[in-house]
Amino acid sequence: MPAVPSLMVPLGSPCPAFHLRDGRGFSMDREDARGTKGLLVIFLCNHCPYVKHIHAALLSLIQMAQEQGICVAAINSNDSIAYPQDGPDAMLRESLLHRYTFPYLFDESQEVAKSFSAQCTPDFFLYDANLCLAYRGQLDDSRPSNGLPVTGADLRSAVLAVAEAGKPNAVQRPSIGCNIKWRE
DSSP states (O other): OOOEEOOOOOTTOBOOOOEEEETTSOEEEGGGGTTSSEEEEEEOOSSOHHHHHHHHHHHHHHHHHHHTTEEEEEEEOSOTTTOGGGSHHHHHHHHHHTTOSSOEEEOTTSHHHHHHTOOEESEEEEEOTTSBEEEEEOSOSOOTTTOOOOOOHHHHHHHHHHHTTOOOOSOOOOOEEEEOOOOO
């Protein structure tokens, strides 16, 4: 299956409303990020080779973002009927296995992914303290097949800028990954 790029939603767009739960019973909505330095929303799934390729570096980056005062939410919007490896039970196992310090939320209706214009896994949306979009794009230039090291440089730079109440570089490259598995 060919790689799918993320859409480049206009910078400054407000964070869409969402309210989701994870397998641990944790509930989260965008208002939970109020009073923080920002919100990083990541569309993920368990089986995507692009997500697996960046997983360790992403967890490190998430820890850094949280230490910088950025709220983090991971969302899985894949069709869990056609892809049970991405269903709530598998998500719970994944979050416990890797000791996620952030909610791994399930978007069963897929409406949240649509409201964000999420297209692929991984797909990153970083909002500032006012919940306005400051960054959307790739983690870095690494891909499963290109041999480049996973550094997280692009997203890391954006997170640090937002944490310091600054603006990330306006030149942003789309994320690339597996398409979100939409229900027919």
